[in-house]
Amino acid sequence: KIFQAVVSYIGGDGTIYIIPKSFETALNKLMAEIQNTFKGLGLLIPYCWKKGEACVVRGSDTVWYRAKIVEVSGSTLQVQYIDRGYIESIPQCHLYPTTFYTGIPPFCIPCQLYKTLPIGNFWQQDAVDYLQELLKNEEVEIHVEELPHNPWGKLSISLYFGGMSLSSFMAYQKYCVAEDCQDIEKLGVFEGDLSPSYLLHPLPVPGETFPVTVTHLVSPKEVYICLDSSGNLTKCSATERAASHDSESLNKALKWCNKIVKTLPHLTNFKKELPCLAEYVDGLWYRAKLLSITQLVPVQILVQFVDYGTYLVAPTSRLRHIPYHLLKYPVQAVRVLLAGFKPASDDRNVERIPYSPEWSLKALWTMVDCVEGKRLSASILTVSPEVTISLYGDDKNLVHLKLIEMGLAELDE
Numbered sequence: 001k002i003f004q005a006v007v008s009y010i011g012g013d014g015t016i017y018i019i020p021k022s023f024e025t026a027l028n029k030l031m032a033e034i035q036n037t038f039k040g041l042g043l044l045i046p047y048c049w050k051k052g053e054a055c056v057v058r059g060s061d062t063v064w065y066r067a068k069i070v071e072v073s074g075s076t077l078q079v080q081y082i083d084r085g086y087i088e089s090i091p092q093c094h095l096y097p098t099t100f101y102t103g104i105p106p107f108c109i110p111c112q113l114y115k116t117l118p119i120g121n122f123w124q125q126d127a128v129d130y131l132q133e134l135l136k137n138e139e140v141e142i143h144v145e146e147l148p149h150n151p152w153g154k155l156s157i158s159l160y161f162g163g164m165s166l167s168s169f170m171a172y173q174k175y176c177v178a179e180d181c182q183d184i185e186k187l188g189v190f191e192g193d194l195s196p197s198y199l200l201h202p203l204p205v206p207g208e209t210f211p212v213t214v215t216h217l218v219s220p221k222e223v224y225i226c227l228d229s230s231g232n233l234t235k236c237s238a239t240e241r242a243a244s245h246d247s248e249s250l251n252k253a254l255k256w257c258n259k260i261v262k263t264l265p266h267l268t269n270f271k272k273e274l275p276c277l278a279e280y281v282d283g284l285w286y287r288a289k290l291l292s293i294t295q296l297v298p299v300q301i302l303v304q305f306v307d308y309g310t311y312l313v314a315p316t317s318r319l320r321h322i323p324y325h326l327l328k329y330p331v332q333a334v335r336v337l338l339a340g341f342k343p344a345s346d347d348r349n350v351e352r353i354p355y356s357p358e359w360s361l362k363a364l365w366t367m368v369d370c371v372e373g374k375r376l377s378a379s380i381l382t383v384s385p386e387v388t389i390s391l392y393g394d395d396k397n398l399v400h401l402k403l404i405e406m407g408l409a410e411l412d413e
Helices: 021-037 125-135 166-172 238-263 324-328 361-371 401-405
Strands: 002-010 016-020 054-058 064-073 076-081 087-091 095-097 109-113 116-118 139-146 155-161 176-178 209-217 222-227 275-279 285-295 300-305 311-315 334-338 341-343 356-360 376-382 388-392 409-411
Touching: 002 021, 002 125, 016 021, 016 139, 021 064, 054 076, 109 166, 116 166, 125 166, 155 166, 166 176, 166 238, 209 361, 209 388, 222 388, 238 285, 238 324, 275 300, 275 311, 275 324, 285 311, 341 356, 356 361, 361 401, 401 409
Parallel strands: 109 155, 334 388
Antiparallel strands: 002 016, 002 139, 016 109, 054 064, 054 095, 064 076, 076 087, 116 176, 139 155, 209 222, 209 376, 222 334, 275 285, 285 300, 300 311, 341 409, 376 388
């Protein structure tokens, strides 16, 4: 059985408490019912609490939760929130004994990692803290490996976050030993003799019109596009639907990579076209590839962000190994040439694009205004020797017509 779940809590003994996504609607309904039933303060008169007794607890967020008594010690009680898993010490005035809702099983499931042995035979505090920081309130994929012998026991699971096995990742971090650790290499921590590379994106058939966004402009004629399926998916082609799924899965995987990026080794191999993770100016890490070394002291590397087309010169401290599972997603940005126009022969603007002097900077900025943040559509004319497209604005007119009107480009038959 494989299902999606949210991690609600990591117990002090390393127990992972999960709430299956399929339970969320029923849990929300129950929580709303509890709030309507219990209002105001907890029980203010003396009461003889017993271990294991059912109750409701008014949490620090002033919301009422189902709970059970774990330990009684004076005026303070230790309770466990049965739908979340966490244990807390609470004054008696925040509790209310009840037999309501006891017929509904707890919504969270206690789990343990399958065939995974923590170092020292129990989870050390730093490992528990790390698991809590990494997983709490995050959506993960659960593979059920073994049911407990006792119905109240722990479910043995394999847990995957962003396509990565938690057991393998924690074993790589030296927090535990995982018996089934075959995918630890997929963390991308070994260089090996492999020369990994990115997959190319399948393109729609020539002649078909499809929605795109422009992610980067090299010149008015050379741009990078991404297939845009943020609109109505039912009208999209199979290629666009696949692109949408890939993009969504990739974004989730990258979000996880940003959480664990400090555990990934810095690059030591600077081979051209080598895939890597690179830190952009926004402080986040994205998929990239090495293009060239631009400076030796200190070392500066020119990289290209493959899902956008943009370039950056970065020091080696901002480059890290890429986990292998991130290579299964095709590159999102496709380099294309725009058809139907060429630089104006009488463009008098003195400021030119340094690497493409046939174009003026004014032509480039005008094209940026035509495409930036716009919902565009494209149609492929040729795929060889280079992908050439016609690009249309949201008014369904060719985007380069504005440049021609302004005398910055001319028609190219």
